[in-house]
Amino acid sequence: MALRSPSAPKQDVVISTRVDKVGLRPALLRNFRAGLAVVAALIMLLPAVWMSMTAFKSRPDAVSVPPKVFFTPTLEGFVSLLTDRRQLSNTELEDYKQRTDLNWMDKLALKRGQAIIGWSEFPKHLRNSIIISVTSTFLSIFFGVLAAYAFSRFKIPGESDLLFFILSTRMLPPVVVTIPIFLMYRALGLFDTHIGLILLYTAFNLSFAVWLMKGFIDEIPKEYEEAALVDGYTRLQAFRKIVLPQAITGIAATTVFSFIFAWNEYAFALMLTSSAARTAPPSLPSRIGTGGVEWAAIAAGSLLFLIPAIILTFALRKHLLRGVTFGAIRKG
Amino acid sequence: MSRIRLETISKTFGEELALSKVSLDIQDNEFFVLLGPTGAGKTTTLRVIAGLEKQDAGHVYFDESLVDSIPPADRDTAFVFQQYSLYPNMTVYENLAFPLKSPLRNFDAADIDRRIKDAAEKLRITHLLERKTARLSGGEMQRVSIGRAIVRKPRVFLMDEPLSNLDAKLRESLRVELKHLQKTQEVTTLFVTHDQIEALTMADRLAVLNNGKIIQIGSPDDIYDRPASTFVAQLVGTPRINLFETEFAGGKLHSLKNALEFDATGLEPASKTLVGIRPEDISISAQGTFHAKVVLKEPLGVETIVHLQTEDNKLLAIVPGISHHQIGETVKFEVNSDRLHFFTTEGERIEAKGVAA
Numbered sequence A: 001m002a003l004r005s006p007s008a009p010k011q012d013v014v015i016s017t018r019v020d021k022v023g024l025r026p027a028l029l030r031n032f033r034a035g036l037a038v039v040a041a042l043i044m045l046l047p048a049v050w051m052s053m054t055a056f057k058s059r060p061d062a063v064s065v066p067p068k069v070f071f072t073p074t075l076e077g078f079v080s081l082l083t084d085r086r087q088l089s090n091t092e093l094e095d096y097k098q099r100t101d102l103n104w105m106d107k108l109a110l111k112r113g114q115a116i117i118g119w120s121e122f123p124k125h126l127r128n129s130i131i132i133s134v135t136s137t138f139l140s141i142f143f144g145v146l147a148a149y150a151f152s153r154f155k156i157p158g159e160s161d162l163l164f165f166i167l168s169t170r171m172l173p174p175v176v177v178t179i180p181i182f183l184m185y186r187a188l189g190l191f192d193t194h195i196g197l198i199l200l201y202t203a204f205n206l207s208f209a210v211w212l213m214k215g216f217i218d219e220i221p222k223e224y225e226e227a228a229l230v231d232g233y234t235r236l237q238a239f240r241k242i243v244l245p246q247a248i249t250g251i252a253a254t255t256v257f258s259f260i261f262a263w264n265e266y267a268f269a270l271m272l273t274s275s276a277a278r279t280a281p282p283s284l285p286s287r288i289g290t291g292g293v294e295w296a297a298i299a300a301g302s303l304l305f306l307i308p309a310i311i312l313t314f315a316l317r318k319h320l321l322r323g324v325t326f327g328a329i330r331k332g
Numbered sequence B: 001m002s003r004i005r006l007e008t009i010s011k012t013f014g015e016e017l018a019l020s021k022v023s024l025d026i027q028d029n030e031f032f033v034l035l036g037p038t039g040a041g042k043t044t045t046l047r048v049i050a051g052l053e054k055q056d057a058g059h060v061y062f063d064e065s066l067v068d069s070i071p072p073a074d075r076d077t078a079f080v081f082q083q084y085s086l087y088p089n090m091t092v093y094e095n096l097a098f099p100l101k102s103p104l105r106n107f108d109a110a111d112i113d114r115r116i117k118d119a120a121e122k123l124r125i126t127h128l129l130e131r132k133t134a135r136l137s138g139g140e141m142q143r144v145s146i147g148r149a150i151v152r153k154p155r156v157f158l159m160d161e162p163l164s165n166l167d168a169k170l171r172e173s174l175r176v177e178l179k180h181l182q183k184t185q186e187v188t189t190l191f192v193t194h195d196q197i198e199a200l201t202m203a204d205r206l207a208v209l210n211n212g213k214i215i216q217i218g219s220p221d222d223i224y225d226r227p228a229s230t231f232v233a234q235l236v237g238t239p240r241i242n243l244f245e246t247e248f249a250g251g252k253l254h255s256l257k258n259a260l261e262f263d264a265t266g267l268e269p270a271s272k273t274l275v276g277i278r279p280e281d282i283s284i285s286a287q288g289t290f291h292a293k294v295v296l297k298e299p300l301g302v303e304t305i306v307h308l309q310t311e312d313n314k315l316l317a318i319v320p321g322i323s324h325h326q327i328g329e330t331v332k333f334e335v336n337s338d339r340l341h342f343f344t345t346e347g348e349r350i351e352a353k354g355v356a357a
């Protein structure tokens, strides 16, 4: 118990002065380890790096054999991702080349003998992805934290059964239920609606959020809230002022995991949407195009798709790192 | 500020009986101590009073009003918890301000600040006010938790072993400070401890609790001089009371091998009786009637604890100053027969009629 007291004076991190940790060999070893970590990280990053490069390649560069590492970057891929274009006939082409009202995107398209006729659906799909992921993550966290708090602090009849039921929703691969859900959504008018996907992702993430958050809230000694109760606060006020600030690490970790799930989900998004509520993951493969694979466009789409997830994870990284090692540290 | 009354409070946790028909009547402004070993039910008693735990049976009254169904916030108590009491991620100042900023109270900012400065001054933690609580030592933390109780004037202070995690020096000084504070603040205080010295030195009155039952209630003198049972007798007093079995024969009590013999006037004849002698009631002197061998000495400066071995019992005696008796030496000793304690073999106190107590 004493070991876990979070109110115990924190020890500052001290660089060890033990003889066996400052010599030449340990220093070498440390550098070696760091080097190994960097190499591993690079290997894991390679696909992402390659994808980023491809996003800025021209069409011939993207498919050249052997693959090109050095190339002239171009935004062609982004233009073909974000716009709809039509092929120009030879006469039109000459016409277009004389025009002076073309912006940089038109000019890039023109290089390939195409004229831009409007925005593509991809920006809309990306926006759908953001709306659906953010909303469903918010809902999962909101209800997850409340339920986890109740499970953690109150005597609930059949508590362990309930927790098991909640978890059991994740015990089969979700794809198994796509057909029934598809039929249900059809009947309920939820097909191709934002609400439909939000509900579905919230349902999937909620069980996860409840379990994860229960673990975090269990770790917060209930004496803090009790002190607040005695100090003249209601249960809800104590929850807001005392529990929430301490659960922030868990909330951050749960947020990232829930968001990434909703953000990446492909199968249901493909089955349950057609256009209005289509999200980015099923939208990307449909950019493959008719005249040969548009690798640059796909890579550009994937890159844009990655950015929100990276921003979120980066913003919460401090909490996240503490979050995933939480149990280990506390029980140590 | 209030009289606190518990009426036959019982509480079980599953199979575990935590409190069994506990009744207490704590007077206004009284410093009342609850003494008992770990697991006795002390914390549970405090939690029932604060409203953090609902009793299974019995009632709690503050002054004359029944508070059974009143939530903790509205009971207006201040609780110093055994552990985890400071809000993490808050500075000391914010911790002290927290109870004052409750929506139930409306102190203005200046008043809050004044009260915090006041309390900090009393507890000598003014220099810590801006510090995060994680960066405090144990003693400092304990002062802050006490501070959080004294920034306002609650109806009762509930203190759950607030000094138990401190080192001896600090404990002694805080003990005095607390007692002084309580007298100047004039707030009814229920102080819980498993430390008999703390209990005896601080209490106006104290209750001894064991296995969820009240064993004895009384002033420190009562408890020390007339322990209701061998449990209480052994719980209070260091070194602990000498307790041994005797047999009744010819109007006298004999230890088993007759090394000791006491007058049994006023006692009902019983086959076996336990006799208790406080170590300070044994005096080593050349005129003593009994004799024993010195087996060990523990010099404490102001006094020395001498371990004596009679033919049938080990006895502890306290002699003033440094004892000059040699280990192995046979000494004579006398027992202050006015201050003997008698118990049944079940451990119940027997009042000897006609024998001065």
Ligand SMILES: Nc1ncnc2c1ncn2[C@@H]1O[C@H](COP(=O)(O)OP(=O)(O)O)[C@@H](O)[C@H]1O
Residues within 6 Å of the ligand: B013, B014, B016, B017, B018, B036, B037, B038, B039, B040, B041, B042, B043, B044, B045
């Ligand atoms: N929340 C609880 N759940 C189960 N048993 C408890 C709980 N709180 C206390 N107990 C039990 O009740 C008894 C009294 O506990 P407590 O009041 O904490 O004793 P003390 O404070 O005197 O050490 C102990 O046997 C303890 O195990």
Ligand SMILES: [Mg+2]
Residues within 6 Å of the ligand: B039, B042, B043, B044, B082, B160
């Ligand atoms: Mg306790």
